Amino acid sequence: MSDLFRELGQHLYDGDAPGVIELTRKAIEQGLDAREILNAGLLPGMERVGRDFKDGELFIPEVIVAARAMHAGIELLKPLLARGAGPASRKIALGTVKGDLHDIGKKLVGIMMQGAGFEVIDLGHDVPPERFVEVVSTLKPDLIGMSALLSTTMPMMKNTIEAIRAAGLSGKVKILVGGAPITQAWADEIGADGFAPDAVGAVECARRLL
């Protein structure tokens, strides 16, 4: 069984989506718990991808392809995860702030959040404050997650929080921020409710806030 998980993690690391689909199916057929398939198979594979990217062993194409394979696996697990004892379904809207086109990290956060049982609305990248405000008032997510990868777009997080406040919606939604240049100190300065350094941390932080 642990061999199956190890193999699953390896196929994910290699970005082999068909392999991930096949092994995830196999694990489901063997009656393994969906949460365990995710936590012991897919997640460790993706975490290794993240680590090796940081260490300079992998490049962007490998990260993208692995994220796609992870997504394929999660799609199979989703119906089962929803039935399991996950967190009561909470809604999270994620977006990269206006002026910023980096969306790989945000996508990973979304995938991990889905894996953890949250309902995720992906607003994409280059999302203006007005759009976040509109989403908060119409779709009523429990949490807004903002990502920024550029020092030049970090201030846009502040603008967005101010826009949400100005619209009188700040009590209605929690705000989580992240991205490579973001720190806890920055999150505190702009009045965000939480900060996470990586996708796993983002899930933990969302659980804590909700």
Next chain:
Amino acid sequence: MTPTELTQRLRDRVLLLDGGLGSYFIAMGLEQGRAPEAWNLEHPEQVIEVHRRYVDAGSDIIQTNSFGASPPKLAASGLEGRCAELNLAAVELARKAAGASALVAGNIGPTGRFLAPMGDATEEQLEEALREQASALARAGVDLISIETMYDLREALAAVRAARDTGLAVLCSMTFELRPRGVFTIMGNRLVPSLQALRDAGATAAGLNCTVTSDAMLTMVEQTREQASLAPVVAQPNAGQPIATPSGIKYDADPDRFAADIGRMLRAGARVVGGCCGTDDAFIRATRRAIDTMVSADG
């Protein structure tokens, strides 16, 4: 200027490019997320003013405000279908500022579209789009073409092919990171083979720009030193790393240190130098002094 003419000129002397345009425009009120190219029509006098600062600081070549003026990139910033118009305006403004004191390079950046496995664009599509921009710049009368900040070698090669076919001299720089295993683009293209491929495709000079500070770029340029077939090399580092402060973005480098590193790059074989993000006329002025002192010391 033909490739042969530029090669000739680089044999005799080093050429100094300009520095960043974006941070000037932001300081002058360009809104977050707005395409700087729109200013070629909306605020032409500001664009000329920034170019003029670089001419006054001693740039031999200034680059047009058209980094994002390829058709796909314009479409993504709400300026669809305005490639010819915005590139023409960009060239006219640069020409006004350059007068007889500097050459004008038509600047081309990445389209923002991704090739497989990241995206669904094909090399043919990118080449066609970049060809549209390169011809618009050539028709508007640039002296040469400068392609910058490319991160995927396949797109960079498409750009070089498109630019080369105008008959003008072509500079092409890619953006590299220093990694434990060597110098790579984010897509995993290695430094020396990439520059070689760009030269083979017809770039008159190839090199590096953006992402890293001058000391890191010096390390990179030194790796091209043993490769005679890569000379002349282009090098345009950033002014340090951007830092977000409550009052705005600051870069942490010092113009004189920057210029000293450029001096070392010239000794390592760079022949076309300048600045990228965060650099302003102070960096170019300091670099001008460093070049001129070197020339008088050597000659």
